Every structure is written in C-alpha cells, then in structure tokens.
Amino acid sequence: MSMEEQPQQTPQPAAGDLAVPAAAAAAPPRRRGLIWTLVALYFASVAAAALILARPNKESASPRGMNKAAALLAAHKEAVGWVSVSGAIYQSESAGPWGHGSQAVVRRLKNLAERKEVKAIVLDINSPGGSVGAVQEIYAQIQRVRKEKNKPVVALFGDVAASGGYYLAAACNQIVAHPGTLTGSIGVIFHVTNIEGLFSKLGIKAEAIKSGKMKDIGSMTRPMTKEERELLQGLIDDAYAQFLKAVSEGRRIPEEALKPLADGRIFTGQQALAQKLVDELGDSERALEIAAKLGGITGKPMVIRDAESLSNLMQLLDGSFSGRILGEAALLGRMKDEWAFNGLEYRWRQ
Amino acid sequence: MTAIASRIELIEDFLLDAPRAAEDVRRQPPLLAGLGAYLLGGLSVALAFAVLQPGGALGGAWPFLTLSCLWHVFSGAVMTALLHLIADALGGQGRASSLFVLLGLSDLGWALLLPAALLSRALLPGSLWPFPLMFLFAGTVTLLLRIRSVKDNYGIGLGRAWLAVLLPYAALFVLSLLGLALATWGVVIQIVKAFS
Numbered sequence: 086m087s088m089e090e091q092p093q094q095t096p097q098p099a100a101g102d103l104a105v106p107a108a109a110a111a112a113p114p115r116r117r118g119l120i121w122t123l124v125a126l127y128f129a130s131v132a133a134a135a136l137i138l139a140r141p142n143k144e145s146a147s148p149r150g151m152n153k154a155a156a157l158l159a160a161h162k163e164a165v166g167w168v169s170v171s172g173a174i175y176q177s178e179s180a181g182p183w184g185h186g187s188q189a190v191v192r193r194l195k196n197l198a199e200r201k202e203v204k205a206i207v208l209d210i211n212s213p214g215g216s217v218g219a220v221q222e223i224y225a226q227i228q229r230v231r232k233e234k235n236k237p238v239v240a241l242f243g244d245v246a247a248s249g250g251y252y253l254a255a256a257c258n259q260i261v262a263h264p265g266t267l268t269g270s271i272g273v274i275f276h277v278t279n280i281e282g283l284f285s286k287l288g289i290k291a292e293a294i295k296s297g298k299m300k301d302i303g304s305m306t307r308p309m310t311k312e313e314r315e316l317l318q319g320l321i322d323d324a325y326a327q328f329l330k331a332v333s334e335g336r337r338i339p340e341e342a343l344k345p346l347a348d349g350r351i352f353t354g355q356q357a358l359a360q361k362l363v364d365e366l367g368d369s370e371r372a373l374e375i376a377a378k379l380g381g382i383t384g385k386p387m388v389i390r391d392a393e394s395l396s397n398l399m400q401l402l403d404g405s406f407s408g409r410i411l412g413e414a415a416l417l418g419r420m421k422d423e424w425a426f427n428g429l430e431y432r433w434r435q
Numbered sequence: 436m437t438a439i440a441s442r443i444e445l446i447e448d449f450l451l452d453a454p455r456a457a458e459d460v461r462r463q464p465p466l467l468a469g470l471g472a473y474l475l476g477g478l479s480v481a482l483a484f485a486v487l488q489p490g491g492a493l494g495g496a497w498p499f500l501t502l503s504c505l506w507h508v509f510s511g512a513v514m515t516a517l518l519h520l521i522a523d524a525l526g527g528q529g530r531a532s533s534l535f536v537l538l539g540l541s542d543l544g545w546a547l548l549l550p551a552a553l554l555s556r557a558l559l560p561g562s563l564w565p566f567p568l569m570f571l572f573a574g575t576v577t578l579l580l581r582i583r584s585v586k587d588n589y590g591i592g593l594g595r596a597w598l599a600v601l602l603p604y605a606a607l608f609v610l611s612l613l614g615l616a617l618a619t620w621g622v623v624i625q626i627v628k629a630f631s
Binding site: 119120121124126127130131133134135137138 | 443444446447450478482483485486546549550552553556
C-alpha cells in the first residue's frame with residue numbers, strides 16, 4: 086500500500102473537530118491526517134449508500150441500471166404466469182413441502198398469484214384426471230386465485246384434458262383447446278379388483294376380522310355384496326353431482342343440458358367447442374393472448390413459469406423417489422397410479 | 436472520544452505499522468473494537484451489494500445486512516479457532532483473543548467495496564461486471580491482511596502464515612468436493628434403484 090506519503094498536516098475540519106487526545110497526539114503525526122481522511126471517506130460512503138437506498142429507486146429500476154434479465158422484467162412490469170398440470174393428478178407421496186402432485190400445482194398457482202407483476206395465469210393441462218381429492222384441491226386454489234386475487238386463469242388443453250383435467254378447466258375463466266385434444270369424460274370411477282379366484286388357485290384364503298360389516302368394503306378377496314355396491318354407488322353419485330355442479334357453474338350450462346354430455350364420453354376439441362365445453366380452438370400463443378387481454382396487459386406479455394428448481398432435488402433426497410424419475414409415461418409410475426390408488430377418481434381410463 | 440481516537444490509531448497502525456499494532460493488540464486485545472471491525476466488514480459488503488442491486492432499497496437490504504454482519508462475526512470466530520489451532524501446530528505462539536481482533540481488523544479490507552461500489556454506480560451505471568472484480572480485489576486484500584495478522588500474532592514466518600490461512604480454505608474445498616461426490620453417488624444409487 087502506498088500510503089506513506091502525506092508528511093505534513095493539512096488543515097482538516099473533520100479531524101480538527103474531533104479534538105485528538107494525548108494518546109493520539111503521541112502517534113506519529115505524519116499519518117494522522119491520512120487515517121482520519123480514510124475514516125471520514127468511509128463514513129461518507131456509508132451515508133451516501135444509506136441515502137441512495139433510502140429514497141425511491143426509480144433511476145436504478147430503469148433498464149440502464151440493471152442486467153439484461155432484470156431489465157426485461159422491469160420492461161414487462163406485467164406478466165402472465167404459466168403453470169403446467171401434466172400427467173395423472175394425485176397427491177404427492179412425500180410429506181415434505183417439495184412434493185410433486187397436486188400440492189406442487191397448488192403451490193405454484195399460489196406463488197404466481199402472490200406476485201404483483203403476474204396479472205393472469207395460464208393453466209396448461211395435459212392430464213387424464215386423477216383422484217377426486219387432488220383434483221378438488223387444485224380446483225379450489227384456482228377459484229381462490231380468481232376470487233381473492235382477482236387474477237383471471239385461462240385453461241389450455243394439450244393432448245388430453247379429460248375428467249379431472251376438465252374439472253380443473255371448469256374453474257377457469259376461459260378454455261382454449263386444440264382441435265384434436267381429447268376432453269370430456271365427465272364422471273367418477275372407483276376401481277375394485279377381485280383376485281379371489283387367483284387366491285383360491287394358490288390355496289390362499291384371506292379373512293378379515295372387522296368392527297362393522299362395511300369395514301372391508303372394496304376388499305379384493307371376496308365378491309362385493311349388494312349393500313356394498315349400493316353404498317359405493319351412492320358415493321359415486323355424490324362425487325358425480327359435485328363434478329356436474331362444478332362444470333355447470335363454471336361453464337354456465339344448466340345441469341339438465343349437461344347430463345347427456347356427462348356420461349363419461351370423450352370429445353375432440355372441435356366437438357367440445359360445438360357443445361360449449363370449451364371456448365375457443367387455439368394454441369399456447371392464443372391462450373397467452375387471451376390471458377394477457379383478461380389481465381389488462383397491452384402488448385406481448387412476459388411469461389413467468391414457477392419452476393421450483395429445488396423441488397426435484399428435494400424429492401430425490403426425500404427417498405420417495407422410486408418410479409417418479411421415469412416420468413408419468415413410464416410403466417412403473419403408471420402401474421403405481423392406476424393400481425395402487427384406492428378411492429374415487431375423476432379420471433379417464435384408457 | 437479518546438477511546439475512538441485510540442481505536443482509529445489502532446487501525447492506522449494495523450495498516451501502516453503492523454508489528455506495532457500486533458504488539459498493542461497482544462498486550463490488551465480490544466475485543467469490542469475487533470467485533471466492531473467485523474460488523475463494519477459485514478456492513479460494507481451488504482451495502483455495496485444493495486447499492487449495486489437494480490431497484491434495491493434499504494427495506495429489502497435489512498435482512499441481508501443483518502445476515503452479512505452476523506456471518507462476518509461468526510466466520511471470524513470460527514476462523515480464529517481454526518487458525519489458532521493450525522498456527523499452534525505450526526509452532527507459533529500467540530493468543531486466540533488477539534488473533535480474533537486482528538482478523539477483525541483484516542475484515543476492514545471489505546470496507547473497500549463500498550466506495551468502489553458507489554464509484555462504479557456513478558461512473559458505470561447499469562454495469563454489474565465491475566462488482567466481481569471489486570469483490571475479488573477486496574477479498575484478496577482481506578486475505579493478505581489475515582496472513583500478515585497470523586504472521587505477526589504468532590511470530591511465524593510468512594510461508595507458515597500462508598499455509599495456516601490457506602489450510603482451512605483448502606479443507607473446505609476438499610470437503611465440498613467430497614460432499615458433491617457423495618451427493619452424485621446418492622443420485623446414481625436412486626436412479627439405479629428406480630430402474631431396477
């Protein structure tokens with residue numbers, strides 16, 4: 086450091102004000118001016134920084150005062166959020182906050198809705214549906230985004246948006262589908278597999294000791310009784326009524342007019358448009374345009390995807406990883422979803 | 436006022452007459468002054484970041500400022516413990532408390548960041564590229580001051596002082612590599628399990 090110069094003391098108001106005591110005076114006088122100047126400069130810097138940070142920072146928010154990505158964000162003060170619902174919709178197996186499944190979709194919707202710059206959200210659905218609880222969890226969050234945050238949500242259908250996938254779309258302001266999208270399949274399903282014959286061939290006999298006659302309803306080791314079938318049908322009817330109500334309210338179609346379409350049949354996007362089950366045929370660009378328009382954005386909107394980059398890693402570390410890494414299309418994942426789930430499903434079964 | 440003046444003289448000595456500063460600190464380690472120096476280092480880093488941050492405001496800088504100050508004090512304490520052990524093992528003789536103070540004074544090297552950030556903001560508005568350079572420069576100054584502090588506090592040679600200061604960083608580097616290798620191994624195991 087070349088700080089040895091400055092042999093003489095120049096009049097320093099700052100240093101003069103701070104009556105240097107005897108101890109300080111004992112120090113070599115050649116350096117005193119320098120160190121006090123450095124200290125004064127440092128505290129002047131702190132004061133300047135505090136001043137800059139304390140006032141509204143219009144100038145630094147300009148595109149000139151930031152890097153490219155930040156400038157892009159600032160130039161597009163208004164953005165459209167993008168959330169993808171891909172594959173069968175079930176709750177995550179992980180109890181952690183990083184879990185996939187419906188919890189992740191809800192979390193992403195919530196995060197985007199909280200962001201001031203996000204004026205509307207596109208829900209990109211490519212799903213045959215899933216469990217009733219998981220679908221309704223996302224459905225409720227979409228409604229909350231619309232009602233509490235006043236942010237419109239536009240559904241975009243991919244290859245398939247059937248059953249639970251359609252249930253979600255019913256909560257959205259508008260639905261855009263490709264002409265060849267498979268949609269519809271309004272209905273509920275409950276799968277029971279009976280392996281009694283297989284067990285008897287193997288010489289296995291399963292018995293249940295139960296507190297009530299309905300405790301092992303849906304058991305796969307004995308035939309279903311009439312009473313059980315009636316009870317299960319009651320559940321199905323109730324969940325179906327909920328589905329009908331959601332679609333009827335969301336699409337503003339009277340339930341009576343909807344019922345003939347809601348026997349579980351599937352439609353192409355074009356057929357669905359004719360039945361007023363979707364609003365428009367189009368692609369992702371069109372969905373974005375509609376969302377921007379509903380959100381009051383002028384010009385081309387910026388798209389923000391809430392990707393949760395750490396979520397995959399966290400789930401990996403969680404250990405509940407198994408077939409998920411292969412994706413929903415992988416055999417293991419599919420088998421797991423299709424056969425391991427016990428409960429009501431808003432799901433189209435191929 | 437006398438106390439402040441004597442602390443500033445200590446900084447002056449630390450910068451320009453290091454052996455004398457080390458001697459003063461060894462005689463009676465001014466722990467509060469050391470703590471204050473760590474906090475100033477943390478404050479400087481946080482303010483420099485905030486000043487250069489696009490759209491940055493003091494409201495958003497508070498948590499970072501607090502964390503930065505705490506980090507500097509915490510890492511200073513940890514570094515003191517490590518360096519004391521290493522310097523001791525290398526044959527040095529000195530007090531950990533005086534090293535804590537000297538390392539705190541070394542942390543004042545980070546104070547260079549703040550005026551540099553302000554200058555950068557004034558002269559090159561919108562450019563963030565000077566910041567890594569400033570950070571590297573201030574970090575190097577701090578590291579050199581630390582090495583000198585270890586040398587003066589323990590009366591060891593410059594080579595041993597370098598070794599003492601760089602050893603914890605080298606150990607951290609090796610540990611990070613080890614952690615990364617373990618994490619990669621874990622991922623591979625999970626993938627193999629998923630496919631089998």
